[in-house]
Amino acid sequence: MTSDPLEKFYIQFQRFVENNPNVISAARAASQIPESAKAVIILSPLSLQHIFGREWVSKSYKKTIVERPERLLASSMGIAAAITMYPALFSLKSSNDRMGSLISPHVTKVHGENWPREVVRLCQDADIKLANGEIEVPKNWNAGDIYLSSKTIRALCGTIGAVETGVDTIFSGPSIEQISNRAFVAIRPPGHHCHVATPSGFCLLNNVHVAIEYAHDKYDVTHAVILDFDLHHGDGSQDICWKRAGFKPDDDDDGDNSNSNKNNNNNNNNHNTQSSESNKYDDFGKKFAEFPKVGYFSMHDINSFPTESGYATKENIKNASTCIMNSHDLNIWNVHLSPWSNEEEFMKLYRSKYRTLFAKADEFFKTAKQEMTNLNKPFKGLVVISAGFDASEYEQHSMQRHSVNLPTEFYTIFTKDALKLAQMHCQGKVLSLMEGGYSDKAITSGVFAHLIGLQNQDWIKEWGSEQVVKEISRGCKPNWNPYKTKRSKDVIRIWAEEVIKLGRAMIPDFEEVIFKENHKSQPQVVKKLEGTIAQRVTRNKTHSHDTVKEKPPRRLKQEVPFLKQEFSSDDEEEDEDYVYDEALNRTFNQTVEDITIDDISRHLETLEIIQSEDEDEPARSKPQRTSSSSSHKYKIPTSSTTKHLRYSSQQQQQQQPTQTYDDTDISMISHVSTRPKHTTRSGSRW
Numbered sequence: 001m002t003s004d005p006l007e008k009f010y011i012q013f014q015r016f017v018e019n020n021p022n023v024i025s026a027a028r029a030a031s032q033i034p035e036s037a038k039a040v041i042i043l044s045p046l047s048l049q050h051i052f053g054r055e056w057v058s059k060s061y062k063k064t065i066v067e068r069p070e071r072l073l074a075s076s077m078g079i080a081a082a083i084t085m086y087p088a089l090f091s092l093k094s095s096n097d098r099m100g101s102l103i104s105p106h107v108t109k110v111h112g113e114n115w116p117r118e119v120v121r122l123c124q125d126a127d128i129k130l131a132n133g134e135i136e137v138p139k140n141w142n143a144g145d146i147y148l149s150s151k152t153i154r155a156l157c158g159t160i161g162a163v164e165t166g167v168d169t170i171f172s173g174p175s176i177e178q179i180s181n182r183a184f185v186a187i188r189p190p191g192h193h194c195h196v197a198t199p200s201g202f203c204l205l206n207n208v209h210v211a212i213e214y215a216h217d218k219y220d221v222t223h224a225v226i227l228d229f230d231l232h233h234g235d236g237s238q239d240i241c242w243k244r245a246g247f248k249p250d251d252d253d254d255g256d257n258s259n260s261n262k263n264n265n266n267n268n269n270n271h272n273t274q275s276s277e278s279n280k281y282d283d284f285g286k287k288f289a290e291f292p293k294v295g296y297f298s299m300h301d302i303n304s305f306p307t308e309s310g311y312a313t314k315e316n317i318k319n320a321s322t323c324i325m326n327s328h329d330l331n332i333w334n335v336h337l338s339p340w341s342n343e344e345e346f347m348k349l350y351r352s353k354y355r356t357l358f359a360k361a362d363e364f365f366k367t368a369k370q371e372m373t374n375l376n377k378p379f380k381g382l383v384v385i386s387a388g389f390d391a392s393e394y395e396q397h398s399m400q401r402h403s404v405n406l407p408t409e410f411y412t413i414f415t416k417d418a419l420k421l422a423q424m425h426c427q428g429k430v431l432s433l434m435e436g437g438y439s440d441k442a443i444t445s446g447v448f449a450h451l452i453g454l455q456n457q458d459w460i461k462e463w464g465s466e467q468v469v470k471e472i473s474r475g476c477k478p479n480w481n482p483y484k485t486k487r488s489k490d491v492i493r494i495w496a497e498e499v500i501k502l503g504r505a506m507i508p509d510f511e512e513v514i515f516k517e518n519h520k521s522q523p524q525v526v527k528k529l530e531g532t533i534a535q536r537v538t539r540n541k542t543h544s545h546d547t548v549k550e551k552p553p554r555r556l557k558q559e560v561p562f563l564k565q566e567f568s569s570d571d572e573e574e575d576e577d578y579v580y581d582e583a584l585n586r587t588f589n590q591t592v593e594d595i596t597i598d599d600i601s602r603h604l605e606t607l608e609i610i611q612s613e614d615e616d617e618p619a620r621s622k623p624q625r626t627s628s629s630s631s632h633k634y635k636i637p638t639s640s641t642t643k644h645l646r647y648s649s650q651q652q653q654q655q656q657p658t659q660t661y662d663d664t665d666i667s668m669i670s671h672v673s674t675r676p677k678h679t680t681r682s683g684s685r686w
Helices: 007-019 022-030 045-049 070-085 105-111 114-131 150-171 207-219 235-244 257-265 270-278 314-319 343-354 356-374 410-425 440-454 466-476 491-504 509-513 582-593 597-605
Strands: 039-043 090-094 182-186 223-228 293-300 323-327 330-336 381-387 430-434 610-612 674-676
Touching: 007 491, 039 070, 039 150, 039 440, 045 150, 045 509, 070 090, 070 182, 070 440, 070 466, 070 491, 070 509, 105 114, 105 207, 114 150, 150 182, 150 207, 150 430, 182 440, 207 223, 207 235, 207 381, 207 430, 223 235, 223 356, 223 410, 235 293, 235 314, 235 330, 293 356, 323 356, 330 356, 343 356, 343 410, 356 381, 356 410, 381 410, 410 430, 410 440, 430 440, 440 466, 466 491, 491 582
Parallel strands: 039 090, 039 182, 182 430, 223 293, 223 381, 293 330, 381 430
Antiparallel strands: 323 330, 610 674
């Protein structure tokens, strides 16, 4: 690996620019956008280390194991697609050298002292069991969902490190102009099914709650909202909210150890003794709720895991339907997905049903601000997205066994609404952590649309077409090769191959963990450059497990199956049925050409801090603004356009009407009138 883990990516991006020279003009024009207006993408190479090690099972069984390292490769395809559209609006970071700790305070406050240590012990013992052809997880676990190895420890520590990096990115920096408000962290395994001390549905640690605890410990975040759009109910995330409200978890065997440890470390002085006494569980299993306070707001399929008919308990179904606000220190709201037949019908559902989550989250933040004012304490908020893409229209039908899903554009619309919520209450701070999504197409298209929304840009319908998604997803094949021949006017395939090359170059570890032996490494190095993606453009072997021979395949017990089927690769289809779609290629090319810098400027201006007119926030909770940064809006040249993929002068001249901003994106906040308060933060030229 090179000293810079992103070096190969930047080499490939430089080639992308050379192949598409008009990108550079757009990048230069957009360079005046300050760092604070850019979204940061955090890569987690160490997350690849969590690998299924039961080599003695049948090939058909292996296909049911869909929580796999290749999920990160699929997410990289979506990231690369977004970057090619808006290279100046994203910064890329790798957390390859950051190892978090499973026994750090922000982990043990969520999961107790015992559970993280138990995970480590089980992982350390796993390799010997696997070598002997034995199931490596405890008998009471669902062995069809969860697997372990000694490398899982490294993966979990890497995931914690990536989460910490994401939080640090949106809260700290040399100056306010260099702090980005929005970050997406591509990690695995997911976390929202993990309870205080019980793993479930692929999840071993609850990543969103660990992130919130870290944000509280290091940056004094007092209140956080979790917005969960994964297909499945985040039962673990919700359960931990009950713990945060002071209720004793059913699976917590730590008791009051955390409190007693604190007291012991402080010599059991009177203050701590009183604190311990006042915070013991009462006869009903409730104690004082401590900070940070967290609200959980989820939309999911009530008929899928963990509430699938035939497997779900009455308790699980109740939990996935809980709605309670501002009572007993709880703020939980669940909305169930409904079927839809066309785009108009879906948008009616979204506006009338799914946007309820934002109204409830807004209510949570308003109440929290008032309570903190009454306590004469500062309020500091954070919006966290549990970004699962398994509800996508492109997810495998065997995962979506109950005929409900979401159109790709949803991930843009929902994310833009989350931005508005964050602007009103959290100084625009949004942290998104990847959860589910198990087919290449679902992850690739979902991440693409989510990132477009994270920069408040509009989703273009053609970007989510079947052909476009299929072409990008080809890059998820371990032994992918470019087409030998391409039509000169086949813009989609030309663009998709650029995306694939960028995505496969993002994490060097892909070569060792995923790619086949015939994959050729990217050559030589270039001068290391500082700055974001747009700024930089100006200037073998497969890891294989030893198979334990003469061990018969074992029947694995699945008490509550997360999946009950085999998954085939999205990309096993032959290309014989390919038909060149001239109209789609022409339209696709025009949409790319018409992303003007003026559009970028206008949409970014809407990301300035919004405060409701009926709120009079205390001065201490408002952001500190310098006089030099409060008198202008972003001033960005409008003469350049991102004409990435021109293929004929005639089509270059065809223009679509400039898209107008849809102000309904902020209408989800009930009974609130808002007005934008724009602030300019100067960005350095390059």
